[in-house]
Amino acid sequence: xxxxxxxxxxxxxxxxxxxxxxxxxxxxxxxxxxxxxxxxxxxxxxxxxxxxxxxxxxxxxxxxxxxxxxxxxxxxxxxxxxxxxxxxxxxxxxxxxxxxxxxxxxxxxxxxxxxxxxxxxxxxxxxxxxxxxxxxxxxxxxxxxxxxxxxxxxxxxxxxxxxxxx
Amino acid sequence: xxxxxxxxxxxxxxxxxxxxxxxxxxxxxxxxxxxxxxxxxxxxxxxxxxxxxxxxxxxxxxxxxxxxxxxxxxxxxxxxxxxxxxxxxxxxxxxxxxxxxxxxxxxxxxxxxxxxxxxxxxxxxxxxxxxxxxxxxxxxxxxxxxxxxxxxxxxxxxxxxxxxxxxxxxxxxxxxxxxxxxxxxxxxxxxxxxxxxxxxxxxxxxxxxxxxxxxxxxxxxxxxxxxx
Numbered sequence: 425x426x427x428x429x430x431x432x433x434x435x436x437x438x439x440x441x442x443x444x445x446x447x448x449x450x451x452x453x454x455x456x457x458x459x460x461x462x463x464x465x466x467x468x469x470x471x472x473x474x475x476x477x478x479x480x481x482x483x484x485x486x487x488x489x490x491x492x493x494x495x496x497x498x499x500x501x502x503x504x505x506x507x508x509x510x511x512x513x514x515x516x517x518x519x520x521x522x523x524x525x526x527x528x529x530x531x532x533x534x535x536x537x538x539x540x541x542x543x544x545x546x547x548x549x550x551x552x553x554x555x556x557x558x559x560x561x562x563x564x565x566x567x568x569x570x571x572x573x574x575x576x577x578x579x580x581x582x583x584x585x586x587x588x589x590x
Numbered sequence: 591x592x593x594x595x596x597x598x599x600x601x602x603x604x605x606x607x608x609x610x611x612x613x614x615x616x617x618x619x620x621x622x623x624x625x626x627x628x629x630x631x632x633x634x635x636x637x638x639x640x641x642x643x644x645x646x647x648x649x650x651x652x653x654x655x656x657x658x659x660x661x662x663x664x665x666x667x668x669x670x671x672x673x674x675x676x677x678x679x680x681x682x683x684x685x686x687x688x689x690x691x692x693x694x695x696x697x698x699x700x701x702x703x704x705x706x707x708x709x710x711x712x713x714x715x716x717x718x719x720x721x722x723x724x725x726x727x728x729x730x731x732x733x734x735x736x737x738x739x740x741x742x743x744x745x746x747x748x749x750x751x752x753x754x755x756x757x758x759x760x761x762x763x764x765x766x767x768x769x770x771x772x773x774x775x776x777x778x779x780x781x782x783x784x785x786x787x788x789x790x791x792x793x794x795x796x797x798x799x800x801x802x803x804x805x806x807x808x809x810x811x812x813x814x815x816x817x818x
Binding site: 510511514535539574576577578580581583584585587588 | 643664744796801817
């Protein structure tokens with residue numbers, strides 16, 4: 425199984441550091457993950473996975489800064505761990521992936537908070553902070569999340585049709 | 591009678607007539623029947639719109655444009671072959687997203703036009719010079735709508751769209767042409783309406799929100815939770 429960690433279009437030092445932390449990697453191995461992909465964005469400088477630990481845990485790691493096909497690594501992962509931005513959360517949920525959104529304390533606008541909380545309340549999403557990420561994986565908070573329905577923009581076309589009948 | 595009184599009376603009468611006219615043409619005043627009727631229609635198979643209508647789409651600023659690109663996945667471009675995009679000047683990101691969408695979706699259609707309008711107010715601009723730039727923006731929008739005469743307007747909340755919707759009301763008030771306005775509030779709005787949403791609410795023929803909490807506060811709004 426593979427996990428994809430993504431910080432989105434800016435950077436999120438705390439998340440990238442948490443993704444390289446020993447206890448997080450241990451939790452991944454315990455839960456049967458053997459592949460970790462990290463999109464670092466502007467936080468590439470924080471990416472320093474412990475090579476020796478990875479070898480003993482049997483986890484392969486891959487990283488990149490940005491991609492022009494942001495959906496591809498999401499679709500290749502079993503678990504997505506993303507910053508709590510609305511775009512990233514929607515990409516992960518609409519792709520049908522189990523998703524943990526990591527909140528950047530102090531750097532989150534109210535709308536993002538509202539959406540993340542609403543989706544968590546609905547049982548579609550798990551929330552964590554960088555400091556609690558390893559524990560969240562260890563507790564398998566991502567198991568048992570409800571699948572989020574696929575996007576259906578067809579009502580917009582229907583409304584247009586109704587309004588232009590005359 | 592004094593001439594001043596006469597002019598004053600005439601002005602008052604005109605004002606009253608305008609208010610009465612606004613009451614009759616604005617969907618938001620006192621007539622929830624239309625929205626309700628529209629909702630009732632949803633059960634049946636919907637008759638398709640008459641072909642060859644000009645669809646006007648208002649774009650502006652990052653998040654709104656990304657959402658609009660997703661909303662447009664629900665629109666049959668082979669049906670709406672004529673599309674006019676109104677974009678804020680200097681919004682390169684919207685232009686490139688739009689180019690990407692049109693290159694994948696619009697191959698078999700007659701095509702689309704992109705028109706840029708000056709910003710009504712740029713971030714950090716002094717309020718002293720704001721009226722000048724608002725007037726410039728307004729003039730450009732009036733010229734565009736006159737030139738293209740769109741049949742329907744689809745917008746989702748950038749500040750630009752308030753100006754476009756307000757101008758599109760003029761031919762309706764004058765009884766020349768009813769240009770339906772369809773507004774989709776952003777997915778980011780869970781419990782509170784954006785300023786653009788509040789301003790367009792009384793003008794919009796169809797007002798769509800994406801969270802039930804918002805729909806409860808705005809009775810004319812239709813709620814679709816999985817559009818984007």
